[in-house]
Amino acid sequence: MEYEGQICRSPMERAAFSLPVTVGCCYNKCYFCNLFKHLQYRELPLDQVEAELRRVSEMGAAPKTVFLGDGSAFNLSSERLLEILALIRRYFPSRPAVNMDATVPSVLSKTQDSLRALSENGVRRLHIGIETGLDDVLALMNKCHSKPQACEAVERLHEAGIIYDAHIMTGVAGKGRGVENAAALAEFFNRTRPGRITNFSMFIHKETPLYGLVQNGKFTPADELENLEEERALIERLEITAAYDGLHDFVPFRLQGKLPSDRAKMLEKLDTAIAAQKKKPPVVALV
Structure with a gap:
């Protein structure tokens, strides 16, 4: 085909x-x-x-x-x-x-x-695009659901015997809100227990409506250092058994592992990447 x-x-x-x-x-x-x-x-x-x-x-x-x-x-x-x-x-x-x-x-x-x-x-x-743990960010991104609706949907899937895997985006909450979003996502995932989490760290393409929000000052992107710090805050807070895959387009970094067994190695890898990124000029994932 x-x-x-x-x-x-x-x-x-x-x-x-x-x-x-x-x-x-x-x-x-x-x-x-x-x-x-x-x-x-x-x-x-x-x-x-x-x-x-x-x-x-x-x-x-x-x-x-x-x-x-x-x-x-x-x-x-x-x-x-x-x-x-x-x-x-x-x-x-x-x-x-x-x-x-x-x-x-x-x-x-x-x-x-x-x-x-x-x-x-x-x-x-x-595979469900959860994206963020913050309701105001879901609304800003024009997602088709709220956090309570996502909780209800996942609860019904568990009851039916269907596994849900979550897609998220570090950076989706914008500059200065990375750790806040990580804490909200951790709370959501600790409650809803996804089988897998895939992080497509945010990049903003000029063809998207979000690019227009950046241009008119309604959204300020986080830089890649903050995105890495957000990812670390999330991994540190997760209390579930799940596979994790984090992909970043604008920095040469990918984080994979199984929680909780690989947590220490994953945090160590993030600490190394964060330390290296601090020595470089800020990078914003904006096309």
Whole structure:
């Protein structure tokens, strides 16, 4: 299948078979994001999805994980998702785990019986853009949920037996609020227990609405030193068992590990990076 747009998925899904079932993002209004601005969201026809499954099956593939794309496949109706899950089982009888991106509203829109049925038919993990632990920052970034709504969605996923993985962005709260955001995120994660946390440390592209907020003085970006310090404050406060992957585009640094076993090594690596960054001119992730 020719993949329309750019492939967008968590680095923790790099070994999965990517199966497009939608194009673009059903929300597509977050002020920091330009990944899907050029695409019109739509659902792909079921026969097109089945054709791709047949093609890969006939190649002899037996994936352990299938990742449903694009930006928020869980927005599909429960009925359509169950049809896709049935096709996956038909072409891959080994019953691979099925993961995808989701929004908080896409979880809350489904009944508890539907969530349980999706879990029983193969949905294993949902990647959710939590981004920040601060409600005023969620509003500023024009996210599609509030913190209480995110708590409710995650609680319902746990009850249904679906694991949630969280995406966050150090720097999203702006200059001077890194540690505050880290504390709020730690409180949220200690309560909601994600399986994995992926930190796409913020960079601001000129094509995003957030760039306009910077230009008119309504948002002041944190520099990369503060982003590293925020990441350290978060790791220090987390009291959960989870995998962590932190990616930074504007400084040559990546933090990976498992909590709590790798905490000491992760903090040591952060301390080294912070000390090195303090010796350099300030770097702001602004394109």
